[in-house]
Amino acid sequence: MDDRPDTLGSLRASGWESRTVKEEIREHAIERIRTGKPLFPSVMGYEDTVLPQLEHAVLAGHDVVLLGERGQAKTRIIRGLTELLDEYMPIIAGSEINDDPYNPISKHAKDAIAEHGDDTPIAWVHRDERFGEKLATPDTSIADLIGEVDPIKVAEGRYLSDELTLHYGLVPRTNRGVFAINELPDLAERIQVGLLNVLEERDVQVRGYKVRLPLDVVLVASANPEDYTNRGRMITPLKDRFGAQIRTHYPLEVATEMLIADQEAEIPGLDDDSSSMPVKIPSFMKELISNLSHVARSSSHVNQRSGVSVRLTVSNLETLAAAATRRALLLGESVAVPRVCDLDALISSTAGKVEIESLDEDRDGEVIDHLMRSAVLTTFKDLVSGEGVRQVADSFDEDTVVSTGADVAVADYTALVEREPAFAGPVAELLGDDDSPAAVASAVEFILEGLHLSKRLNKDSMGAKAAYRGR
Numbered sequence: 001m002d003d004r005p006d007t008l009g010s011l012r013a014s015g016w017e018s019r020t021v022k023e024e025i026r027e028h029a030i031e032r033i034r035t036g037k038p039l040f041p042s043v044m045g046y047e048d049t050v051l052p053q054l055e056h057a058v059l060a061g062h063d064v065v066l067l068g069e070r071g072q073a074k075t076r077i078i079r080g081l082t083e084l085l086d087e088y089m090p091i092i093a094g095s096e097i098n099d100d101p102y103n104p105i106s107k108h109a110k111d112a113i114a115e116h117g118d119d120t121p122i123a124w125v126h127r128d129e130r131f132g133e134k135l136a137t138p139d140t141s142i143a144d145l146i147g148e149v150d151p152i153k154v155a156e157g158r159y160l161s162d163e164l165t166l167h168y169g170l171v172p173r174t175n176r177g178v179f180a181i182n183e184l185p186d187l188a189e190r191i192q193v194g195l196l197n198v199l200e201e202r203d204v205q206v207r208g209y210k211v212r213l214p215l216d217v218v219l220v221a222s223a224n225p226e227d228y229t230n231r232g233r234m235i236t237p238l239k240d241r242f243g244a245q246i247r248t249h250y251p252l253e254v255a256t257e258m259l260i261a262d263q264e265a266e267i268p269g270l271d272d273d274s275s276s277m278p279v280k281i282p283s284f285m286k287e288l289i290s291n292l293s294h295v296a297r298s299s300s301h302v303n304q305r306s307g308v309s310v311r312l313t314v315s316n317l318e319t320l321a322a323a324a325t326r327r328a329l330l331l332g333e334s335v336a337v338p339r340v341c342d343l344d345a346l347i348s349s350t351a352g353k354v355e356i357e358s359l360d361e362d363r364d365g366e367v368i369d370h371l372m373r374s375a376v377l378t379t380f381k382d383l384v385s386g387e388g389v390r391q392v393a394d395s396f397d398e399d400t401v402v403s404t405g406a407d408v409a410v411a412d413y414t415a416l417v418e419r420e421p422a423f424a425g426p427v428a429e430l431l432g433d434d435d436s437p438a439a440v441a442s443a444v445e446f447i448l449e450g451l452h453l454s455k456r457l458n459k460d461s462m463g464a465k466a467a468y469r470g471r
Contacts, residue, residue: 004088008101009118011090018102020216021085021130021176022061028084029058040080042263043073045256046248050077053246058084062243063199063219065184065234071309072248074222078133078180081220085127089176093121096168097175097213098130105175105213130177132170136187142194145169146204171195172204175215184221185234192235195219199241224307250297250310257290257313258283264314267321269336277329279321279336282442284383284430289316292346292375296354299374301367303355312353319349327406328438337438340445341406341464343372373453380450388426392447393456395422396470404445405465413441423447 005011019027032039039055040046054077057064066074092099092109099109101122113120134140142148150167171179181187181195197203203214221242223234239245251257269275293316296308320338323345328336350368396402402416414437417423423444430443448468452459460467 004124005090006122007118008092008113008116008120008122011101011122012118016090018100021178021218022216024086025058025081025084025218026061028086029055032084039084040077043077043080044260044263045251045253046073049252050246050248053244057244057246060243063241064221065239065242065245066220066222066248067225067245068222068248069224069250069307069309071307071311072250073310074248075180075182077248078178078220078222079131081178081218082127082131085130085177087127088124089127089130090122091125091176093123095123097172097215098125098177100176100216105215130174132174132177132179133182134170134180135182136184138186138188140187140191142191143167143169145171145191146194147172169204171198171217172213172215174217175213176217178218178220181219181221184223189233189235192238196237196241199238250293250308254287254290254294257293257310258286260310261286261290261313261317264310265317265321267318269325270321277325277336278334279325280436280439281317281321281324281338282431282434282439284379284446285320285338285442286317287383288375288379288446289313289320291378292316292350292371295371295374295378296350299367299371301357301363301370303357306355308354312350315349315353316346319345331407331409333410333438335436335438337436337442339404339442340376340449341404341408341466343376344464346372376446376449377453380446380453384426384429384447384450388422388429389447389451389454389456391422392420392426393451393470395420396457396468398470400470402448402468403465404448404468405463407465408441410437410441413437413444416444 005014005016029039033055038051039058040051043051054064066077068074089098090101092101092104092112094112095106095109097106099106101120104110104113134145147166147169149165184192197205198215198217199219202216203212205212219242251260267279267281269277269279271280272278290313293308293310293313296302296312297304302308320342321336323342324336324338327339327342328334347365347368350371351364354368356364356367417427417440426447427440427443430446431439448457449459451457452468456471457468458471460469
């Protein structure tokens with residue numbers, strides 16, 4: 001920052017040129033598209049659907065409404081727009097609304113230039129500070145968004161007619177930046193009216209003052225489709241002023257959901273052999289967790305209007321790892337690897353994130369249990385070949401009983417694999433080159449549960465314990 005111009009004169013001498021925020025975003029977007037670099041690198045699953053529409057909106061210079069259920073990365077996309085801004089932007093020093101040094105709009109900036117000329121001090125603002133955000137709530141006021149008279153400034157002796165008595169709201173303070181309104185339909189209709197000029201005439205007006213602030217703002221809003229049509233509504237003139245309405249969606253593929261969960265989940269000790277309790281999660285258990293969310297999104301027992309967020313997958317993955325860690329600590333094991341017996345822990349992390357249909361309100365536990373069993377069976381059918389599991393099922397004679405549960409040690413599972421060679425093929429199919437005892441134990445439990453759900457083995461359950469036997 002030391003070599004950046006610090007006065008208006010030196011800024012002009014440096015050759016810096018003023019451009020609108022939409023021009024900034026467009027130029028950086030063009031550069032990324034041309035070089036094959038994604039505009040939103042941390043957003044997955046939208047490569048062929050949402051992102052092309054966003055690129056169209058950015059290149060066209062449109063304000064955007066992102067329409068989608070909860071947990072569809074709408075806020076992440078909005079906040080990611082700041083990465084398409086210049087890293088630093090010059091403003092008139094002391095300006096509350098990021099005045100352009102070449103085109104000042106506030107009285108403070110105009111007076112400063114009139115007084116100091118080319119010696120007017122210049123400050124530099126990082127792009128992270130050029131983002132404003134407001135969650136639309138029913139109590140949001142025009143003063144919050146646009147501005148209001150500051151009684152303290154009046155008490156200091158200024159006249160009410162003095163523009164300097166204004167306390168600017170969030171929108172003017174995000175001048176030359178990106179302003180986001182989350183859950184826009186929750187904003188009272190009379191407040192939505194206050195945004196009309198921002199989107200069309202690009203200015204704001206405060207109370208009875210004869211002040212016009214031609215703002216340079218990119219306005220992006222998010223909305224839930226259910227709220228969009230029922231609980232609240234977006235007034236027609238405001239909808240008309242947004243250049244693009246883009247529909248988001250949940251991950252279309254389980255593999256994408258797994259990648260998002262890997263990116264977002266915070267799991268202490270994951271793949272860290274130096275940790276006091278390392279955590280290893282086999283890929284088939286990650287797929288099981290992702291399948292649980294996909295099963296919930298197609299279940300008639302779950303209210304699909306409220307959606308099933310990707311946060312369910314992330315929370316379940318974190319909870320599964322925590323349950324495995326607790327079990328490993330109690331058993332005195334050196335590494336935590338999730339098993340099927342740990343799935344009961346997901347009830348707490350799932351119950352708050354799926355809305356059960358009214359007809360099933362008193363059966364929450366049963367519904368969640370059914371969803372988990374469906375996810376296990378789906379994953380089992382996808383990953384384990386029929387011939388391998390057939391041999392495992394055939395190896396159970398009338399006297400064969402295999403016990404599983406949180407109190408069964410890893411050594412018991414590895415001894416079972418050594419005793420029953422039929423397990424070797426399916427275990428290797430699930431784990432690949434990972435032949436660690438804890439991973440083998442996880443695979444054995446998964447195979448046994450999959451065989452039971454496929455109606456090839458009987459199962460006797462008592463809490464977290466289970467006993468599998470031939471049919």
